[in-house]
Amino acid sequence: MSLIKIEQKHNVNLAPFTTIKIGGVAEHFFIAHTSDDLGKIIEECSGQFYLLGAGSNLLISDSFITRPVIKLGEKFCYTKYDGELLEAGAATPVSSVINYTLRRSLSGLEGFAGIPATVGGLVAMNASAFGSDVSSSLVKLQVMDYNANLKVLEREEIKFDYRQSSVKNSMVILRAWFGLNPEADLRSKIDSFLKTRYATQDFEFPSCGCIFKNPPSNAAGFLIESCGLKGLRCNDARVSLKHANFIVNLGKARYQDVDSLIQTVKEKVYNTHQIKLLEEIERWT
Ligand SMILES: Cc1cc2nc3c(=O)[nH]c(=O)nc-3n(C[C@H](O)[C@H](O)[C@H](O)COP(=O)(O)OP(=O)(O)OC[C@H]3O[C@@H](n4cnc5c(N)ncnc54)[C@H](O)[C@@H]3O)c2cc1C
Incomplete structure (x- = not known):
């Protein structure tokens, strides 16, 4: 690809761009600073690209990512x-x-x-x-x-x-x-929401938030916990001890480790509750 003026990088490690700190190398990585830039990049990619926000809902494969990745720049x-x-x-x-x-x-x-x-x-x-x-x-x-x-x-x-x-x-x-x-007392509302969030979600280790959607009238975390899966590990990936719908990266977890835990969780929950868990996270492979 040859784009003039537009910020384009090659072979960019995607792991630091995700909150779970997992991901391979992107062959083409574009930063769009204006809507004109973005239009040109989209045309250059023929509409085939991955769009990156803060990477807090993404599980990216450790392999080489050939599909171009686009991120919006500071003007946005x-x-x-x-x-x-x-x-x-x-x-x-x-x-x-x-x-x-x-x-x-x-x-x-x-x-x-x-x-x-x-x-x-x-x-x-x-x-x-x-x-x-x-x-x-x-x-x-x-x-x-x-x-x-x-x-x-x-x-x-x-x-x-x-x-x-x-x-x-x-x-x-x-x-x-x-x-x-x-709202006159926004501070105390925010403090109260944050208190609950930090008490219930796992912020100690990198994660991509909830892995599964909540099935109708059920909480995925409750179903996973009821199967005794909290703390289940595959290398450095672990079902969170705090919130069973989170999988955390203890340091060197790889895509395959998280994927393996996801498959085990799905299987155990299905065998116990006859409920199929659907993934909330988005995978880039
Ligand atoms: C600790 C933690 C707590 C969380 N708590 C919650 C919670 O309480 N509730 C909740 O709903 N989620 C929660 N999440 C999940 C996650 O933060 C959300 O799904 C969030 O909306 C993802 O935003 P992002 O910018 O990180 O997007 P990314 O993860 O980068 O991308 C997610 C999707 O959005 C698309 N996208 C990103 N930017 C754009 C754009 N500009 N235009 C169009 N599409 C775009 C991407 O292409 C991708 O399809 C949590 C995650 C973590 C790690």
Whole structure:
């Protein structure tokens, strides 16, 4: 590939770009600093690429990744408020948005405090926490489709489901607008959500959050724990001792180690409960 002006790197180790710190080498790694850049990269890749947010929901193979990887650059990393809507660039870390809302006492996103994601990833995955999903406060998105067309989608034009959206794997989110409400005591709400999150989720070791979706009227973590699988290990991958739906990397875990634990967990849960666990994480192979 030969692109002029656009930031393109070769043979980039993807592990540091994921929260579980696992992943092979990307043959082509692009950083899009503007929507024009992005359009050119998408055209160059003929719409076949992986899009990287904060890598907090990804399990990437240790092999050589030949499909180009695209990441949005710093120009897509900002938050602003016009008195009515909060606008955030898709590459903005959720933590920055939460800090911004805290300074302006704007409520609606505080349940997502502590999630190590970007705004784009949060919306594409329709992340949820404490009974509310991100689509609830979303007003509109600026997106680029895989033919490099830029458009604005109103909330009603986007389909959202459990950890799913119609923009995921078909559009690149560039910016999102949220409708938030004034809240005098946002600090204590955030503190309380963070306290619960740190008490229940495993932040001691690298992970990609929950591995499995919750089956209807069941919690995947509860099902896994009931099979006695907490602490199960494959080399340096371990079913978290704190949250059975997390698999953590104790240091040198590989893709195959995590995959092997996932297969064992699925099998044991099925044999015990006759429930098929579906993966929430996205795999890049
Ligand atoms: C410790 C921990 C706690 C977590 N807690 C929660 C939780 O409470 N609730 C919850 O729902 N999830 C949680 N997660 C999972 C994860 O953070 C979410 O799925 C998050 O939305 C992923 O965002 P990301 O930026 O990391 O995306 P990535 O993991 O990089 O990518 C995930 C998907 O989003 C797509 N994507 C990323 N950016 C864009 C974009 N700009 N446009 C279009 N698509 C894009 C990617 O292509 C990929 O398909 C947790 C994860 C961890 C590690």
